[in-house]
Amino acid sequence: MVEPRPRRTVRGSRTGRPIMALLDLLGRRWALRVIWELRDGWLTSRQLREACDDVSPTVLQSRLSELRAAGLIALEHRHGYALTPLGRELLDSFLPLHGFAERWAAEALAEQG
Amino acid sequence: MVEPRPRRTVRGSRTGRPIMALLDLLGRRWALRVIWELRDGWLTSRQLREACDDVSPTVLQSRLSELRAAGLIALEHRHGYALTPLGRELLDSFLPLHGFAERWAAEALAEQG
DNA sequence: GACTCCGCTATTATTTCCGTAGCATAAATT
DNA sequence: AATTTATGCTACGGAAATAATAGCGGAGTC
Numbered sequence: 001m002v003e004p005r006p007r008r009t010v011r012g013s014r015t016g017r018p019i020m021a022l023l024d025l026l027g028r029r030w031a032l033r034v035i036w037e038l039r040d041g042w043l044t045s046r047q048l049r050e051a052c053d054d055v056s057p058t059v060l061q062s063r064l065s066e067l068r069a070a071g072l073i074a075l076e077h078r079h080g081y082a083l084t085p086l087g088r089e090l091l092d093s094f095l096p097l098h099g100f101a102e103r104w105a106a107e108a109l110a111e112q113g
Numbered sequence: 114m115v116e117p118r119p120r121r122t123v124r125g126s127r128t129g130r131p132i133m134a135l136l137d138l139l140g141r142r143w144a145l146r147v148i149w150e151l152r153d154g155w156l157t158s159r160q161l162r163e164a165c166d167d168v169s170p171t172v173l174q175s176r177l178s179e180l181r182a183a184g185l186i187a188l189e190h191r192h193g194y195a196l197t198p199l200g201r202e203l204l205d206s207f208l209p210l211h212g213f214a215e216r217w218a219a220e221a222l223a224e225q226g
Numbered sequence: 227g228a229c230t231c232c233g234c235t236a237t238t239a240t241t242t243c244c245g246t247a248g249c250a251t252a253a254a255t256t
Numbered sequence: 257a258a259t260t261t262a263t264g265c266t267a268c269g270g271a272a273a274t275a276a277t278a279g280c281g282g283a284g285t286c
Contacts, residue, residue: 001272006214007218012146012166017214018214018217019211020146026145027140027144028140028273030140032136032139033133033140036136044233046232055274056274056276056277058274058275058276059273061233064234077232078283078284089213090213090217093207094206094207096205096207096209097132097207098132100135100202101130101132101134103202104119104183104184104203105134107199108119142242159264169245169246171243171265171266172243174264188264191253
């Protein structure tokens with residue numbers, strides 16, 4: 001699967017707008033989750049696998065490659081994976097989602113049990 | 114495919130934490146994009162289809178059903194689809210992504226042309 | 227030199243998604 | 257009243273992405 005990059009046409013968009021490349025990248029399975037799980041620091045690929053409910057290594061490695069190519073995470077020898085400054089910035093950008101998820105849960109419970 | 118709801122175990126998570134349900138929901142193809150395209154108001158399902166680069170109606174309808182069940186979008190007769198107040202809140206939560214995408218593009222260009 | 231953990235890959239089955247065509251309904255047009 | 261147009265939505269077959277399991281080569285450790 002092609003690695004999404006800004007200013008390049010991506011899966012589902014012919015415009016090449018950066019936001020589209022980003023939505024393609026983040027819309028792939030486990031991509032958001034991986035970034036989320038790296039919020040507190042380094043994780044080896046196996047720790048990451050555990051953290052993501054034993055995701056299959058095939059997809060995990062795909063996502064890791066893509067996220068690395070996108071410059072959002074980095075791999076350091078004997079440490080594992082971590083967010084780059086850019087990746088950290090991205091995480092901060094959707095950190096409000098966590099708070100939202102809680103409100104969402106509250107509202108969904110109120111409505112439908 | 115099961116519709117993700119908070120406090121319910123979802124695809125890829127046995128914990129039922131709301132954030133996991135949300136990441137599952139938003140991690141599906143076109144989910145983020147649909148919310149994004151609804152940022153300026155009502156769109157009929159066909160307008161939405163066009164806006165999403167002619168996404169196949171099969172998947173679009175799946176995402177629309179899930180997003181409706183999650184209470185993030187609503188369908189009104191003769192108007193089409195629009196974000197609910199909750200959905201609007203979600204959009205606002207990841208609106209910073211747009212700004213991030215632009216910085217990401219700038220940085221990627223600087224690094225690799 | 228056997229252990230352990232690392233990042234990563236091969237293979238096969240399953241799930242999800244795509245592309246095309248088309249349905250039933252309802253409003254507008256002629 | 258008949259036709260046209262647009263709505264939300266579905267069926268079906270093929271393509272693509274993901275899953276599950278097993279295992280590789282390398283690097284440190286004891």
